Amino acid sequence: MAREILPHEHRVRAWLRRAGAAPEDSDELIQEAYCRLAMLEAVDHIDSPYAYFFSIVRNLLVRRLKRQRIVPLETIAEIDAYHDDRPSPEQLAAGRLAYGKALDLIARLPERCRRIVQLRKIEGWSQRQIAEHLGTTEKAVEKQVWLGVRFLRQAWSQAEQDADDLMGEHEQRGGRRR
Structure with a gap:
């Protein structure tokens, strides 16, 4: 500084x-x-x-x-x-934080699902490329992506809800001290 x-x-x-x-x-x-x-x-x-x-x-x-x-x-x-x-510096910082949070959530997926989600959503591979690379069907890849994205949405929503709840508790405690 x-x-x-x-x-x-x-x-x-x-x-x-x-x-x-x-x-x-x-x-x-x-x-x-x-x-x-x-x-x-x-x-x-x-x-x-x-x-x-x-x-x-x-x-x-x-x-x-x-x-x-x-x-x-x-x-x-x-x-x-x-x-x-x-983008403003605040927007850039928020984007980097959100990206890091998303990577942390992806890391919590089961190994096969995590690898498929990384290839599809982070590296931009097509379902066909992933299926060929892993020796599986496109339908299986599609299912893993769907499961992974569903987990990520739920985990993200839960984290936001937890943060909102924490802020509400903090505001309530602050309001009582006055």
């Missing part, structure tokens, strides 16, 4: 000034961006730390401006000018 992000903070602050953010708002946005970076489990997926940091601050500013009742149109136009069609 100190080597890759801090040296660029002044550039982000200068952009925030040009975007019309008050100094105290800039401090809050930058602090929130640092918090988000600190919450990441890993940072090895970040190719451009400055761009990642800038994108977080920009997205936080856009969210803040959208919540305000009166927003100068010039401010939104300037911020939108910095938007490109590439």
